[in-house]
Amino acid sequence: MTSLDLTSQFLIIGGGIAGVSAAEAIRSLDTNADITIISDEHNLPYLRMSLTRYLAGEVALEKLDLHDQAWYQANRIELLTDQRVENILLEQKQVVLCDQRRIAYEKLILANGASPFVPPIPGHELQGVMTLRSLEDAQKILETCKEPVNIVCIGGGLLGLEIAGAISRHGAKITVLEALDWLLPRQLGQQAALILQKEIEKLSIRVIVPAKVKQITGSGSVEAVELDDGSLIPADLVLISAGVRPNLGLAKKAGLALNRGIVVDQHMRTSRADIFAAGDVCEFEGICYGLWIPAKNQGEVAGKNAFGDPAVFQADAPSTKLKVLGIDLFSIGLFSPTLESDRLVTWQDGEKYASLLLRNEVIVGANLIGKTGLDLKVKKAFEMGRSFQDFKNEVDLSFTE
Numbered sequence: 001m002t003s004l005d006l007t008s009q010f011l012i013i014g015g016g017i018a019g020v021s022a023a024e025a026i027r028s029l030d031t032n033a034d035i036t037i038i039s040d041e042h043n044l045p046y047l048r049m050s051l052t053r054y055l056a057g058e059v060a061l062e063k064l065d066l067h068d069q070a071w072y073q074a075n076r077i078e079l080l081t082d083q084r085v086e087n088i089l090l091e092q093k094q095v096v097l098c099d100q101r102r103i104a105y106e107k108l109i110l111a112n113g114a115s116p117f118v119p120p121i122p123g124h125e126l127q128g129v130m131t132l133r134s135l136e137d138a139q140k141i142l143e144t145c146k147e148p149v150n151i152v153c154i155g156g157g158l159l160g161l162e163i164a165g166a167i168s169r170h171g172a173k174i175t176v177l178e179a180l181d182w183l184l185p186r187q188l189g190q191q192a193a194l195i196l197q198k199e200i201e202k203l204s205i206r207v208i209v210p211a212k213v214k215q216i217t218g219s220g221s222v223e224a225v226e227l228d229d230g231s232l233i234p235a236d237l238v239l240i241s242a243g244v245r246p247n248l249g250l251a252k253k254a255g256l257a258l259n260r261g262i263v264v265d266q267h268m269r270t271s272r273a274d275i276f277a278a279g280d281v282c283e284f285e286g287i288c289y290g291l292w293i294p295a296k297n298q299g300e301v302a303g304k305n306a307f308g309d310p311a312v313f314q315a316d317a318p319s320t321k322l323k324v325l326g327i328d329l330f331s332i333g334l335f336s337p338t339l340e341s342d343r344l345v346t347w348q349d350g351e352k353y354a355s356l357l358l359r360n361e362v363i364v365g366a367n368l369i370g371k372t373g374l375d376l377k378v379k380k381a382f383e384m385g386r387s388f389q390d391f392k393n394e395v396d397l398s399f400t401e
Helices: 017-029 048-055 069-074 135-144 158-168 190-201 249-254 292-307 375-384 388-395
Strands: 006-013 035-038 077-080 085-089 094-097 102-110 114-116 150-154 173-177 205-208 213-217 224-227 232-234 237-240 244-246 262-264 275-277 282-284 319-321 329-333 342-349 352-359 362-369
Touching: 006 017, 006 292, 017 035, 017 292, 048 135, 048 158, 069 077, 085 249, 102 292, 135 237, 150 158, 150 232, 158 173, 158 190, 158 205, 190 205, 190 352, 190 362, 262 275, 275 292, 329 375, 352 388, 362 375, 362 388, 375 388
Parallel strands: 006 035, 006 102, 035 077, 102 275, 150 173, 150 237, 173 205, 262 282
Antiparallel strands: 085 094, 094 102, 114 244, 213 224, 224 232, 319 329, 329 362, 342 352, 352 362
């Protein structure tokens, strides 16, 4: 392919779930549309959300692919891997690749995701300090785990805990550090987090909360993590899970409207009528979701609207389930009282725990731990805006304040 040799009716930057979902949506509407996906990774587009399951040995490498190569060929979707887009030329309606080749488009969909945020911790540049975002990262972690090692996971959020649970199965000695006062601070209240911590520690995973990291030490390669209290935690590998930041470089150079992400409307349209955005890179009504299901839905909506078939993104309250640790955990909506009309009711039976946040006696959020059997019932009650009294009569549990 030479410069300007390729023109694509629908050009999609990013091979994650948002980008592939956009391509699927367009193809479902038109069997003849020209569709091109550009990915900067070597592999076929894969299930990024299953990387921790791959680490745990629950999913084989070949099962990670969203589709096999034959699917792209059968659906006549041009997939360009190992390619990075350097610039978007708005007036020419072209993108410039890293080797200076150009691809023209009619409609452009930005689904180029996000990158891990690495706090400026002294020593974060040492060899052996990593994040988990790509299949290549996961394979490097597995290579390290072939020998007995000490691994420190900085960050006690969802990804940090899933990484810890996955690699603990390989015999590594794991320590999880969370800077705030409890685990999963974005999903759980303190009482639920304490129950979760006890369950995690039963898996021989050490948990320190709150843990303020002073520095990562080592001579060339990581050797330990030092906390503010002066304690040293031996480390052959440090994995940082401190959230992600949308990849805004392309959009910024193109002059698209930005906030924390690329600002989009309910049709996933950016400030430029012929450019759409979906997934981790975009921001809708002030929210950068960073979650698989919204990314998939946004990709589908972006693809349909790029084609000209009106579709609207419906924002749902994010819900959370742990996948790797073998612990049943469900969280949805709010979990801590913030208004005078809020009250928290709880139920516990041994290792099973449930808390419901009520606002004017309507369920507006919940934390569930253990096999309570309440997941679907709580989710339905939350989505329907049911009263606590109706829900309590249905489940026949003794909740207390």
